[in-house]
Amino acid sequence: MDSSDINSDRPLGRDDLTGTDTPESQVPAQRGPAPSEAGGSDNGAGGAGDPAAAEANEPPQEERYWKAGRLEPMPIRTLPKAPPSIHLLGPTVFLVALGVGMGESYMWPRLVLIFGPEIRWLFLIGVSLQAVVMLEMSRYAMATGESIFFGAARVFKPLMWFFFVTAMLVYIWPGHLSAGASAFERVSGIPWQATAVAGMLLVGVVFTLAKVIYNLLENVLSILIGVLVVGTSVVAALVGNLADLSSTITGMFAFGYMPEEAMSPAWFPVIVGSIAFAGPSGMQQMWYTLHLRDKGAGMGTHIPRIRGLRHADEQETMPTRGFMFDTSNSDEMAKWKGWRRWVTFDAFVLFWGITMLVTISFTVLAQASARFDPNVANVIRGGDRDAALDAMAASFTAAGSPIFGTVFFLFISLIGLNATLGLFDSFSRGQADMTYYFIPGAKRFSMSKLYAFFLWGVIGFGIAILLFGPADGPAGILDTLAFLSTFAMGAYCVTLLLVNNLMLPKPVRPGILSNLIIAFAAVFYLGMLFYSLFAFGVVVS
Template sequence: MADRATADRADSDAGGDADDVYVDEDDGERYRASAYVPVAYDNLEPAPTDESSPERGTGGRFRLLDLPKVPKLGHLIGPSAIMLGASLGSGETLFWPGLIAQYGWALYWAFWIGVFTQFVINTEIQRWTLLTGESVFRALDRVHPVWPIVVLALGLVSLGWPGWAASAAQVGATGVGLGDYALSVGSYRLPGWRAFGIGLMVVIWLTYQLTPLVYNVVERIQLVLVALTSVLAVVLFFVAGSVGELGSVPAGAMSIGSLPPETEIAAFLGGVAFAGAGGYLNLSQSLWVREKGYGMGRYQGRIKNPLIGDEPEPVQRDGFAPRNTESNQKRWTAWWRVARLEHFLTFVVGLLAVSTALMAVTAQYASGTDRDAVSMWLYEVAPQLGHFGGVLVYVVLFIALFTTQYAIIESFVRNSADVIYEAYGREAGWDLSRIFWGLLTAFVLWGIAILALPVPVENPFGLLVVGAAMSGLLMWPYTALILLINSRRLPAYAAPGWGRVVAMWWASSFFGYLSVLLLGLTLERDFGLALFRTEVGILGSAPGGSLLWVLFGVVQGYVIVNSAIATYRRRGREPNGLEADDSDWPQ
């Protein structure tokens, strides 16, 4: 491996032609099943502490290595498909079809803005990993070790309830006629849909035992489920005859800022947060691209099943920094372009197509509904579509919800394993793969316990609303932190340009604004603290609510000013005179 690194360095120093930037077809094929190249880490030269390397913060020094050559887009499809799967059963089949049915197409603007906002956030989450091989949680740890723990805690609150498994079980059990049945053990009765949900959790756990490389089985299963859901959703759209509803889309897309007065803020915030995956789920994009082998992630190890896997592959605590050569900067530009393109074509296009089609169906058949989204589909839409259309509704909902629950378990476990390993497990001598497997088993058992015990989850959609709202709250702090990290700590050629920085100002301001609204509403409605009432227009808020707005303004002002200063200083000092390629669409 040392010889390989030496050869790569010689190639890099020789120049920057296309052959030195892109891999050939055979090497590109290796990325289809995730790519990993071990390196003799301890023999690598430490990176300099100048502007050619990322700033180390509170962590150790990076090691110098060349960026891998870049494969074709088709070789890299995978991470964004998993993210799309995490989205389909939340915002795309439940929240947004429900919101559009209830309030009309006037809210569609928030959907497409939310999707493009999450595109920017997700690709910024990838940026640090592409250049260093470190996860986004390690980047947060370099700011302060408390931040990964805070994110983990908020992630548990937002995803700790098996709401999607419960909703999928409700749909599946009703579809196969088990909704009215119950299993009886003495005086204890387990409703049929709960038993069905327990079965789904067990199936998910078993799939992880199929291959040594955990990521590969997740990617393959998610690709199949996502493709199936997308095709069936489009078929449902045409069977329902909802093409005419698309005529209302342009006006709704342009109604920016309109919000019906009766809109429930928690549901709206949940919908915006889940116009995509949302919350804790988005952070998994960093770990999925590392497992796939994007950029410097190719030199970090992958998580294996400790029961059937081979020897563990090391994940270095302190990652890598590219040598300051023209070739490496050109490879960075190519990696950044192909990573964005993979996410745009898979995630953004997939969300816009599938969700808009389903919104059209509910707008036509459930206009003005006051039911929750699951009940709306099952008891309002399905009965009006005849036998074939009704079956399609059940199948699409079930697969979408199951796909999302699968991705949520994967995301929560992978994120949490990384945080725990770096915060405590590495120094304690724990194995990352065993942490992952243990958390997977514990999280599945927790979901089974919630479904099996007599706790109040008779309205599964209520769990989703709470989790979605908490996801929206989580997105404000980590979006602001990621902007500060990428703009202040990355070398100039890899740092975000002005377009990206402004887009992240919007993202952090948007989620911060919605978070203050939700916090004020919760304090007033659920705790009787009218002092903290917040108004949509800010003016007219109660004294406590006004204080919340002031605190939001101070934090957001700090983020904007510091990221602006860093961007201004860095953009004129790219090594070798190269400009960071941030102008080509889509950004």
């Protein structure tokens, strides 16, 4: 393949896009997507147009393609019109559900109790980097309808298989649900193993019965996130004071603050892990590209949605690759800018804003708990991992009523549920996507059936671990798993740079500022990780 097919600096024109090297290029000219390519009628982000109907009025023309890498070229299709930029619901809710987890409610409050709110400047950097990563993850997905995994395979297939294996190693352990179930045990007395097993089975049954899994999850997670944001804000206002809020906010701008203890073998790996968990960690940003596709964002409108196993036979046939729009057409580029505004609002208002609001609430609670229990920092230094949560629950209770302590642990349970819903869906979605497109023979199963296979596989493994093994996974490989999770973040930044700059037409590639930020993120994550490894012999904790 001529490298100019990938790296051309020109907008897409007819000569660049006409394919002659695939069987599809020999089919008669079409008026629109073939029935197997058009996607379901219930697809599309709110306000998106019907590209198939629009193309039906166009005269027949020769099929055109965009060649990217050594895989099948992408046919040119019409980009739907973008919905309004300002909106409430969207695929960001999945990242918020995955991101507002133990990092915001446990890891960062613990650091604040030890080092003070000034340590939160590192959180600001972490969550801001992730907002930019989210924007750049969306670029390829919305321009092509393909996941970032497919984009990675276009660059170099082993790169995609690295993420497939990493997901299997890192995300099969039921850690989030176990933490939430443990918090629920404190207020209900029900053994956490029983709650966790029941929760996993419930998630599996609900996902199996859902007609379109994305619709169900978007609605449920939106409600749960709303309860969490409002609830934590109200309780933080009751427990904390204006001084706590002021120090929490100003602490975010104490750039360069790094006490000597923070650079110790005991705490530097914890800080590295906390930065990685400032928002969604590991591969969660990569899975976001699949949620964009099921939302029908950009060219994702041409891809059918994943259905629950009960409705798997209703799923339309998946195309064998994504699609590209004509970047030489000014009207198409105007619609593309509309989609970029839509996802930018998602990244900086919904994702960044909600994540920041929740972590501010928990930081206020941490400072309030230090006033109620001045010895809590020493207890944490002594190795009591639950001391931070217990202290915050005690501050709730001291604020006026024992019921507040119960409410706090219910919030932790809610966080565990949010993360479990998001992780189970995302893991199954990502593995099914890579299996369907790149494992020989997998296409004889629908994407929905492969999704169900991985969903019930991770549920079965989780139940077995909860009942017969260590709930957090074998202790001997925990450091390795944490290492892989953080390493994956540096790796996906490198992958983003390659995919967006090599596989997309120049008019929709990222600008130099975006590339510099993603390159900095790669160095930031990988540099801190390997410094921790070689300086202290310890990976992320």
